[in-house]
Amino acid sequence: MSTKPSLHGHVHILRSLITIQIPKITNTQKANMHLTILLAVAALVAASAQEGPTCESSCGNVTITYPFGSGEGCYYTSDFLITCNRSSGEPIPFFRRSNIVVSNMSTSKSEVEIMTFVGGDCYNSSGSRVRRNQPTLTLRGVRISAKNKFVAIGCDTYAYFRGIRGKELDGTGCISRCGRNSLITNGSCSGVGCCEVAVPEGLRTSNMTLRSFNNHVNITDFNPCSYAFFVEQGKFNFSTTNLIDFERVTKMPMLIDWAIGNLTCDQAKDRDDFLCKGNSECDQDYGGPGYRCRCLEGYEGNPYVPYDCKDINECGRGNHDCENDAQCINDIPGNYTCKCGKGYNGDGRKNGTGCTADESTIVKIGVGISTSAILLLIFVSWLYLILKKRKLMMLREKFFKQNGGIMLQQRISGDGGSHDQAKVFTIEELKRATNNYNESRIIGKGGYGTVYKGVLSDNRIVAIKKSKLADQTQAQIEQFINEVVILSQINHRNVVRLIGCCLETEIPLLVYEFIPNGTLSDHIHSKGKSTAITWEIRLRIATETAEALSYLHSAASVPIIHRDVKPMNILLDDNYVAKVADFGASRLIPMDQIELATIVQGTLGYLDPEYMQTNQLTDKSDVYSFGVVLVELLTGKKALSFDRPEEERNLAIYFLYSLKEGRLFQVLDERLLLNDVPSEIIQVSRLTERCLRVKGDERPTMKEVAIELQGILSSMIQKHPWVQSGSNEDEGEYLLKEPITNDYECTNGGNVSNANSSTFDSMSKHTMLPIASGR
Structure with missing residues (x-):
């Protein structure tokens, strides 16, 4: 292959041609002709450097563009040499003569x-x-x-x-x-x-x-x-x-x-080898060293090759700002014009004067008609808004009555009218607080409704519950009003506080204080969170929950049975303080009664077996459910799971059986990281067994449970044993090591098993519920 001459050689030959062949032209003509031919030859040289027989336009998948080149005379200087290695199956471009592989190059961005x-x-x-x-x-x-x-x-x-x-x-x-x-x-x-x-x-x-x-x-x-x-x-x-x-x-x-060389734009622009020519300009924004070229606005191409920057057809690409009614015409190098239609004047650009109609009688009449139409539209819109606002007020009043607003007022006034701390919110306030009930604001769903996270105008973060009252039956309305009344009567640090409600919507809403740390269920059943709640934290959570339920049973103005005690309804704040929530299934107990006949409601696995058999709801029903919560705190397992072996599906029954067999240590949550069983766990296990007795009369009251847990927690904090020396050792041996001697019969999913015990006889008082047949 022949070798192409360099750019400097072409310039020298050009000067000689001008001097020898056209000696009689004027100095001005000579200068203009000199410049024209110089630019043409420079373009020819640059183009030949890319397209000549000795210059390769590509190597592998990489396009080689000037000032880069692959051979002598193909590049601007040796700094821009690209070496193409074709010895391997796939050609590989290298930077100069190094082992640095070039994978792409851009002249527009240098x-x-x-x-x-x-x-x-x-x-x-x-x-x-x-x-x-x-x-x-x-x-x-x-x-x-x-x-x-x-x-x-x-x-x-x-x-x-x-x-x-x-x-x-x-x-x-x-x-x-x-x-x-x-x-x-x-x-x-x-x-x-x-x-x-x-x-x-x-x-x-x-x-x-x-x-x-x-x-x-x-x-x-x-x-x-x-x-x-x-x-x-x-x-x-x-x-x-x-x-x-x-x-x-x-x-x-x-x-x-x-960049090109070490000179700035101003220093290099008068040199013969300056590359930013034709429709290319030197980039004054580049701080050096050297200079860079770029195509003029409205042009694209290789700015280092003269006249390679070509006009962009903005109209064909749709890259223009002509108004919709104006025609885009690509008639100016590097730019375009927008032509307005017949009867319109202006530059036709969206950011300019646009296209405006000619001043004429027809236009004036049109303006008058348009003005009249606008005024008429404004009047009709004003009338429509007034009627719509009135209809909306009537609809909200209808919803207020439909959702039990009058019933709620009567219930509150019947209690003495002392519950004015609950605010009645408007629908607009709660829409703004929840971003119009956006799905991203949902923080929980349950059998009684959906809960959203909201931010009030005073920046308070709240939880907004939208109840499920699609059928609008009287029983459902009473259930909703029941929850409002119950929560308005509760003032306890371990019960979620009711802030207010909204009855202006088809589906009524309750506004609670926001508890940020999720539910107890999240923490004891999540591998990532369970290790963070130590035994001391779990015992404190159990104690606070028991105190809240004790308050509901005995200290509230009217005794309240929660009826759905479970870890999902126990919320935790950032300090793991327990808050009892979700009173949708709760019932008020008249002062002259100790039990109520109701339809069985609650969650399978936590339901009081006596309540399921008799339909008689008592405060001992909450005690049984709380006992199941204690079992979950001790074992870290869910109350009911069909993924476990048949004998372990009902956690409460399996726990009592393990307790009787002296295998307490084997069922404790391994994430508690216990080397042995502390006396506090043994005491809580004994208390749990009493809470889970089938007969409600044999269970302790929630007040007794709360007092006993307070004592266990206090002794743990003070580092004093709850039961001294011998009695404590006997208790540990009873729960962990004692062999079984007496027979008992247990029905579990249709299977009958026999076991013995010398000291634990409460299992004989339990009727085991079959669970193998399904939920």
Whole structure:
């Protein structure tokens, strides 16, 4: 192949041609002709550098554009040489004569994407280094782009880089540790498993260093190596699998910035080899060193090749601001015009004068008619809004009566009218508070309604319950009013406080104080949360719940039976203070009665067996349900689960059986991390057994339960045993070690089993309910 002459050679030949062949022209003509021919030849030279037989326009998947080139005479200077290696099956472009692979290049942004090596530092299980790679990058005439990130991966990793920026030494780095695997998150590079820092602008060299704090000891099972690399922002997304499989990744894409020479725009514009010509201009915003070219506005192409920046057809692309009624015409180089239709004047642009109609009699008549129509429309709209507002007021009044507003007023006034602390909210207030009941605001759903998180105008965070009253039956309305009345009578720190209600909607609403830490069920059944609530916290939660139920049974103005005591209805605040919630199924007990005949309501697994058989609701029904809650606190298991073996499906029955067999330690929640069973757990287990007795008369009252739990909690806090020496040891032996001697018969899902006990005889008083046949 022949070698093409350089741009400097073409310029010299051109000057000679002008001097020799046209000696009789004037100086002005000569200068103009000189400039015209010079630009034409410069364009020819640049084009030939890309299209000539010795210049390659591409290498592999990379397009080579001027000022870059692949052979002598094809590039601007040697700094822009691209070496194409065709010895392998797939051609690979390299930057100059280095081993740096070019993966993409852009003349419009003056950027080149290259593939840089990934640094690695690996250790074996004994902490000895088995491999280390700390790549160094040195660039000439180009700089590392600030659009890159420096990224490090590892659980025991300290990575940094240093390099020359201008005449100064500069660098930075980051640390990546793991702690616990569960805290490592996909897509997060904030220092847990992965870290990243910004790259300083103008860096010309980079010397990478990788270090380990503890040589990856104790974490080599999942992360024996540290890795570090530069990568173009947005081209890397961290995954937890990178900790174990990143070894096969050897290179990552990285951007480098380039410019022409070392002169500024003003210094280089008068030189013969200045490249920003034709429809290209020098980028005055670039701070150097060197200069950059860019196409004029309205043009696109390679700004480093004269006349390669071509006019953009904004009209054909739809990239214009002509009004809809105006016609876009691409008749101006680098721009376009917007032509208004017949009878209209103006520039036709949305951001300009637009298209306005001609002043004429017809137009004036049209304006008059339009004005009259507007006035008529305003009047009709005003009348419509008044009628709509009146209809809306009537509808709200209808809903107020339909939802039991009059009944609620009568109930409250019948109680003496002392419950004025509950606010009646308007529908607009609650719509604003819940962003019009957006689904993202839903924090819970249950059998009695949906609960939304809301923010009131005074910035109070509340929970807004939308009850399920679609059928609008009298029984459902009474149930809703019942909950309002009950909550308005309660003033206890461990009961969720009612703030107000809204009866103006078809579905009535209740507004509660917001309890931020979820339900007790979330905490004792979630692996991630259960370890945080220690035995002392669980005992405190049980004590506070018992105090709340004791208050409802005996201290409220009218005794209240909750009827649905379960962990889902016990909320926790940020300090794990218990709050009893959801009184949709609750009942008031007349002062002259001790029990009520009702339809059985509640949750399977927590229902009082005596209540299920007799339909007679008493305060001892809440005691039984609370006993099941105690079992869940002790075992960490759900009250009813068909995923467990048949004999373990009903947790309360299985707990009592294990207690009788002396296997208490085996059923306790292993997440309590107990080496032995504290006396407090033994005492709570005995109390639980009494709460779960089938006959309500044999159960303690909630007041007795609360007092006993208070005593156990106090003794635990004061570090004093509740039962001294011998009696305490007997109790532990009774619950954990005593062999079984007496027979009893237990029906569980249709199966009959025999067991013995010398001291635990309350199981004989229980009728085991069959649960194997379904819910």
